[in-house]
Amino acid sequence: MEPQVLLDLKDVNKVFGQNHVLKHINLQIERGKFITFLGPSGCGKTTLLRSIAGFYTVDQGEVWIDGNMVNDLPPYKRGTPMVFQEYALFPHMTVFDNVAYGLDMQKRPEAEVQQRVQAALAQVKLTGLEQRYPHEMSGGQQQRVAMARALVMNSPIILLDEPLSNLDAKLREEVRVELRNIQQELGLTVIYVTHDQLEALSMSDYIVVFNKGKIDQYGTPHEIYYKPRTRYVADFIGTTNFIEATIERQEGDQAAVVYGKGRRALLKTDESWTANQKAVLSIRPESLRLNPPEGYPFQMKGKVKSSMFLGEKERYFILDDEGKEWIVDAYDVGQTTYDGEVAFGAAADKIHIIPDDGDQA
Ligand SMILES: Nc1ncnc2c1ncn2[C@@H]1O[C@H](COP(=O)(O)OP(=O)(O)O)[C@@H](O)[C@H]1O
Ligand SMILES: [Mg+2]
Secondary structure (H helix, E strand, O other), X not given: OOOOEEEEEEEEEEEEOOEEEEEEEEEEEEOOOEEEEEOOOOOOHHXXXXXXXXXXXXXXXXXXXXXXXXXXXXXXXXXXXXEOHHHHOOOOOOHHHHHHHHHHHOOOOHHHHHHHHHHHHXXXXXXXXXXXXXXXXXXXXXXXXXXXXXXXXXXXXXXXXXXXXXXXXXXXXXXXXXXXXXXXXXXXXXXXXXXXXXXXXXXXXXXXXXXXXXXXXXXXXXXXXXXXXXXXXXXHOOOOEEEEEEEEEEEOOEEEEEEOOOEEEEEEOOOOOOOOOEEEEEEOHHHOEEOOOOOOOEEEEEEEEEEEEOOOOEEEEEEXXXXXEEEEEXXXXXXXXXXXXXXXXXXXXXXXXXXXXXXXX
16 A cells, blocks of 8 residues: 655755755645645745755755655656646647646657646546647636646646736636645645635645744644644734733643733633643634623623624724723624624633744734
């Protein structure tokens, strides 16, 4: 049986001059998954992708692909083509020639090129469209051509570096769905780089969140969103409210915390905390309720400063009685309008407690 782990990065480091760009990257990627590298511009996503593909050699650590240590192999021997922005189709070439490009570069025999291009086009269901030009196809079809171009090289992993960033919003949505469909239909292993958190949440099996050259978290979109491991991750993904807290005591899976100016709550925790430890509570806008029921462990009072209509919800900006601003989403749009003094709160399972290392996105 083939090993499940297809890509194994062991303590990978990359330094440019004084700039330690990749810091002790350890990551294992399973076959057949859609993995997203997510992080703001400059955090090292492209550098890691290029290090996997072999365009950079790493300064320390090991890159393993499919059971082989590839540190000393050039890109063409690693079989990991990188697709750059706008799926990089050549506009003046037919679909066939676009897909054949990599094989032509390798000067493969004509018959082999014919056979492999046809097979790749069949995989992405584009048989019969060989003689079309990119502008004669939809965005989704163009994405299929781009994937065929990677498939024809028999790549074990397909690396995509922000391929959709030049497209307008509607087309990006279409191509995103298409890309995910192809990946699932064919069981491909894809690493997809983006700085767009919604893109990451909606497409991925797993997300790797980068923070200045380090991995802060590796997890499913759900885990990343609801159980961020660091303040940075909670801050970077989606919108959240933070409030500083201190652990008073920890008993079993519960912690007694003091938050804000001396308010107390008993919260469920899944890590072991120690007394006096500094923490931060992260509560999503959709997890806060206006006029909350009694018994919520987290309760606040404040004054509505402004609000914003966002279609399915109304977003309220509320100043609490300790002088802190909160974002609260209400979904009873059109039924209730909140104004002036309000109470808001969150249920225990909607309050996420994170160690406070002071690091923010
Ligand atoms: N070839 C290079 N030479 C020197 N510095 C580089 C090179 N490539 C990237 N860097 C630096 O490495 C850091 C990470 O860049 P990059 O990997 O492109 O980030 P991202 O793709 O996440 O935006 C940046 O500070 C960038 O300036
Ligand atoms: Mg980049």
